[in-house]
Amino acid sequence: MLCFRMTSLSELLRKAVSKLMSSTSVDEKTLNEFIRDIQRSLLISDVSVELVQKISENIRKRAVQEKIPTGLSKKEHLLKILYDELVKLIGEEPARLDLPKDRRYVLMMVGIQGFGKTTSTAKLAYYLKKHGYKVGVICADTYRPAASIQLEQLLKDTGIPVFKADGIEDVVEIVKRGVEKFTSEGIKTILIDTAGRHKSQETLMEEMKKLQEAIKPDEVMLVIDAGIGQQAGAHAEAFHKAAPIGSIFLTKVDTSAKGGGALSAIAVTRARIKFIGTGEKIDEIELFDPVGYVGRLLGLGDIKGLIEKFKLAELEIDEKQAEAFMRGEFTLEQFVKQLREIRKTGPFSKLLSRLPIPGLPNVPEEVLRNAEKQIEKWDAILNSMTPEERANPHILNSSRIKRIARGSGTSERDVKNLLNQYRMMKKFMKTARRLPKKFLPT
Ligand SMILES: Nc1nc2c(ncn2[C@@H]2O[C@H](COP(=O)(O)OP(=O)(O)OP(=O)(O)O)[C@@H](O)[C@H]2O)c(=O)[nH]1
Ligand SMILES: [Mg+2]
Incomplete structure (x- = not known):
């Protein structure tokens, strides 16, 4: 039983990914196995059957129908599809801080004992204060004797007030008084830290329900420990029934590489993860970014690099033009246009790594660095040229260069610089052409 629980979604996904990566080729059998592995991983983590079906159908459809983007291998393409689908499930957009500042907003933190409610409440209060909110925290945990002391301790250097009502047993009464006092x-921004331990799970849920009905918080945030696996779904469901969950705070992301539980909680509540806790200290809180999370889930080491590669793969490249470019057949105008296109996607060198010549590190770095800095000027220079000059830059003598510099508000050196870079790139591409034929695009 324990064994089963310990196998987290992340471990299963990672296994599926490494199996895919070590397969010799991606044929139908590999694809089927990969999809089956993903299905199993998600099902074990309590992701609903319909959702699992939808995801696997999407993976299959895309794997079969989509053209593999230039620069990605078949395996990487499949990995990208899985990655896309998981990001879609978790939420494509990074979380935003969207609490209103101009009206009262009551946020209730709920969750099982020890998951990090009190810590996260303090973190969130501090985070909100730093972002210009006027924040107060109510301690509504009457079960843990030191609950309010823990809150006060965490918040002692922040100037954030903690409301506690010693001697009052009724949590609803405590919260009501706290809200009144702060108001x-x-x-205006009031956070409630609730109890996590109780006589039993039932009485805890009753208390949450009572609070929900009496206080009607604007948002209920479920605190989940990133280290728990599939039980997260059941916990989330129990809380969700007592007080509809609006968002999720995922804690201890720093100590757990597992993290499948969050997926189950999302699937059950349909709530989005808003924040993650990345340590024990009060400032170790971050707005949730699905991209990084899915990367972690899949165990993709260099997730940033891979994602950049994925993004580049989404960029449509005109293959005919790219081929001509590679043969060194491009006009000055095309040269600048290409560089501008490339710039949109990030560093030039990254795009060049997409060109289908292995080992292209010799691309003149200077051209790339120059282009990144100069491209606006280069556009102006091009605009000051006649069509004839653009098509035949070799006709540019010093008097033409002078005229162009004046016309474009640049210097003669700038114009010469562009011409130099252009020539350098052309020369480089012609040299690259002498590489063995198999390295060139066919
Ligand atoms: N490493 C790490 N530890 C955390 C994080 N969040 C909370 N903790 C630790 O987890 C432990 C439990 O945190 P609490 O905030 O007391 O948990 P709780 O949910 O309020 O517990 P109860 O009040 O008993 O229900 C503490 O030792 C915290 O320091 C986190 O993001 N990273
Ligand atoms: Mg607590």
């Missing part, structure tokens, strides 16, 4: 002091 009278002009504090």
